[in-house]
Amino acid sequence: MTELQIVTLPDEGLRKKARPVTKFDAELQTLIDDMIETMRVANGVGLAAPQIGQSRQLAIIESLPKTDDEENEIEDSRDLFVIVNPRIVWESNDVVDGIEGCLSIPGYLGEVERPYSVRVRAQDRHGKPLKFRLKGWTARIFQHEIDHLNGVLFIDKLTARENLWTEEAYYEMQKAKMEEEEEGVEEETAVPEPEKNS
Numbered sequence: 436m437t438e439l440q441i442v443t444l445p446d447e448g449l450r451k452k453a454r455p456v457t458k459f460d461a462e463l464q465t466l467i468d469d470m471i472e473t474m475r476v477a478n479g480v481g482l483a484a485p486q487i488g489q490s491r492q493l494a495i496i497e498s499l500p501k502t503d504d505e506e507n508e509i510e511d512s513r514d515l516f517v518i519v520n521p522r523i524v525w526e527s528n529d530v531v532d533g534i535e536g537c538l539s540i541p542g543y544l545g546e547v548e549r550p551y552s553v554r555v556r557a558q559d560r561h562g563k564p565l566k567f568r569l570k571g572w573t574a575r576i577f578q579h580e581i582d583h584l585n586g587v588l589f590i591d592k593l594t595a596r597e598n599l600w601t602e603e604a605y606y607e608m609q610k611a612k613m614e615e616e617e618e619g620v621e622e623e624t625a626v627p628e629p630e631k632n633s
C-alpha cells in the first residue's frame with residue numbers, strides 16, 4: 436500500500452463538489468486501500484477522496500476502538516466503513532455540539548453543531564448498495580466526510596466565528612476551565628477529549 440499526500444487549505448479541490456464514482460475497478464480498490472493506509476498513518480478517523488486530491492464521491496471512516504474495564508484499547512475492535520456515492524437521506528431534529536478537527540486544516544479545532552442522528556445511503560467498494568442508521572460520534576464523522584464530498588469544511592459550520600482554536604489554545608482553555616471548576620467544587624474533572632482529525 437502507498438501512503439498518499441493529504442492536501443490542506445487553501446487547496447481548491449477541497450472546495451469543489453466531487454464527481455460520482457461509476458467504475459468499481461481494480462484501480463478504485465487500490466485507491467481505497469491506499470486511503471485507509473494514509474488515514475491510519477495520519478492518525479485520523481476519516482478521510483475523503485478530495486483530501487488526497489481526487490475528485491470522487493468516496494470516503495472512509497474508522498470508528499474509535501472499544502475499551503475494556505480498565506480503559507485499555509481492545510485490539511481489532513474498530514469498525515471500518517468505505518462509502519461510495521453517499522447521501523444523507525434523513526437527519527434528526529436533535530442537534531449536538533462537538534469539537535472537530537480536519538487533516539486538511541492541521542493544528543485547528545472548532546465547535547460544530549450537527550444532527551445527532553442521520554440515515555445514509557451509499558455503495559460499498561464494489562458498488563453494492565448500503566444503508567446506515569447512525570448516531571452520536573459515528574454520525575458526526577460520516578457528516579464531516581460527506582461534507583468534504585460537497586466542498587464543505589467544518590470551519591463553514593462553526594457554532595460561532597470565535598469557536599475556532601489552535602489545538603494549543605483549545606487545550607489551554609480546557610485546562611483553565613478545569614482549574615476554575617476545581618476551585619469551586621472539590622471534584623475530579625478530566626479534560627474532555629476532542630474528536631480526532633478526519
Ligand code: ZN
Pocket residue numbers: 536537538539579583633
Ligand atoms: Zn476533514
